[in-house]
Structures are given as C-alpha cells and as structure tokens.
Amino acid sequence: MTQPQIKSVQCLSPVGLHNMVYKEWGDPKNPKVLVCVHGVTRVSDDFDNLAAALCDEYRVVCPDIVGRGRSDWLRDPMHYVISQYLSDMVTLLARLDVETVDWVGTSMGGLIAIPFAAMPGNPIRKLVLNDVGPALDMTSLVTIADYIGHDLRWPTYDDAETYVRAISVPFGPHTDDEWQRLAKSVLRQLEDGQWTRHYDLRLAKPFRHAYFDDVIGSESTLWQQYDAITCPTLLLRGAQSGLLMAKTAQDMAQRGPRARVVELEGVGHAPTLMHEDQIAIVKDFLLD
Structure with a gap:
C-alpha cells in the first residue's frame, strides 16, 4: 500500500492553539484534493484503503479531528463542537x-461538511455523506453519547x-485483518500498561449538549443548511x-442538492469504505 506523509497544522480555539495532524496521500502538488473526515470516535486511518485507491487521481488529505488520534486535545472540552471542527478544517484548507x-x-x-457546503463561496466541489443527514435517530444518539464518555480500560490489547x-x-462483515x-487505530496503551480508546473522553459532554438540548432547533437548522447545498x-x-x-x-434525495442515494446491504452505521465495492461507488461518483 502507498505510504502517506504525516503532517500537522496549527489551529486556534477560543482558549489557545492546538495542532491537528493529518495524513496526506499522493502528489502534494496535485491541485485536485480530496478531504476525508472520520466519525466521532474514529481517526484518519479509517480512510487508508480509500486514499490508496484514489491517490493517483487526488491529493488525499485525512485529518485526525482535534481530540482524536494523533491530534492535540483541547484545553476546554466544551469546544469539541462542529463550529470548532469546521474552523480547523478551514485552517487546514488554507494550509493546502x-x-x-x-x-x-x-x-x-x-x-462538519453540511454547514460548510451550505456557505456562499465554499470550496466543496463534490460531497459524499456517509450514513449521516440533517435528521438523526435520537435513540442511536443517546447510545453513542453513553458509549463515548465511559472511561473503559483493558488489561491486554x-x-x-x-x-x-x-x-x-x-x-458489517470484515476479515480478521x-x-x-x-x-488498532483507535486504541492506545497507558503508562500502567492498560489499554484505552484513543480520544479525549471529555468530548462526550459537549456532544450531549449539542444534540440533546435543542433537538428540534438543531434539526431545523441542519435541514436549512442541507437545502442550501x-x-x-x-x-x-x-x-x-x-x-x-x-x-x-428519501427526503435528502428529493430536496436541497437532491443527493444520489446508495444503500449498502448488510451494513449499519456506518460503512467503513474499506471494501472494493464501497470504494468503487465513491470513486465512480467523484471521477464521473
């Protein structure tokens, strides 16, 4: 597999500076850039297969969003919110x-992409939304919120x-490898030898606040943003x-950018984009 370069960019939050690390695949001079952004507890490594498949066509850039993976943790965890992530991404694109x-x-x-793609003058040419939209199931959000905040530790890898x-x-189904x-990409070993998850557990608090304090208002805003794409x-x-x-x-296919919808059988939340059939769907859309 083609090896990426590991780079970083300095970003700003209301309480100071932090570094966001990103993996860059392909020719760094290629003006055709693909940005791949992971889920709430995941990391840039999730896109290794997709990036390897597309790096001949694109300069592929995959960041570890702040608080995850190789990137710094924020001093104030209440800034683990979409607006901060979006600000960091704008800084990254300026670096690129x-x-x-x-x-x-x-x-x-x-x-992160929905409000960005809704802004006048935004740089997004084509957008792939992987199992996410303006309206999300509340039961699933509660499950995620409970999961991400638990300080779980294991004696062995x-x-x-x-x-x-x-x-x-x-x-969905995956091989042992x-x-x-x-x-491996979302685990880290502590000084005492135990293993834990590779992100700042404090991000659970703003996650609950962002999604649960004003559910109706948040959904309404997201639909307005989606409709502007x-x-x-x-x-x-x-x-x-x-x-x-x-x-x-179905609603996303009929309003706003009228997304082309592809359902993947045997998969829940979310497709990992590791398999050739899933990669081919994304590749065909981006290169069409």
Missing part, C-alpha cells in the same frame, strides 16, 4: 492552498480489540443503519 476540494464525510465528518469488534458490529486495523452530493446509507433513517435518506 487549493481553490476547491471534494469531501468524504463519515457520520461526524458529514455533519486482545481484550481491547475484542471490545472494539463487539461495539463495531454495525460496520480488517478488524485488527479498525481496532448546491454541489453534487452522494449519500451512502447502511441499509441497517440505526442512525440515519430510510425516510430521511
């Missing part, structure tokens, strides 16, 4: 020095990997997704 980008956003990565596999069953990669949009939905309902996907 490009006029336009294509964007693949899985779950949270799509929620094998125990930690077993947990990641169990909690990630909705990703793929499961190992999916687990004009770029070609592809919506991937796991056919068994508990987060993105089929009715929402």
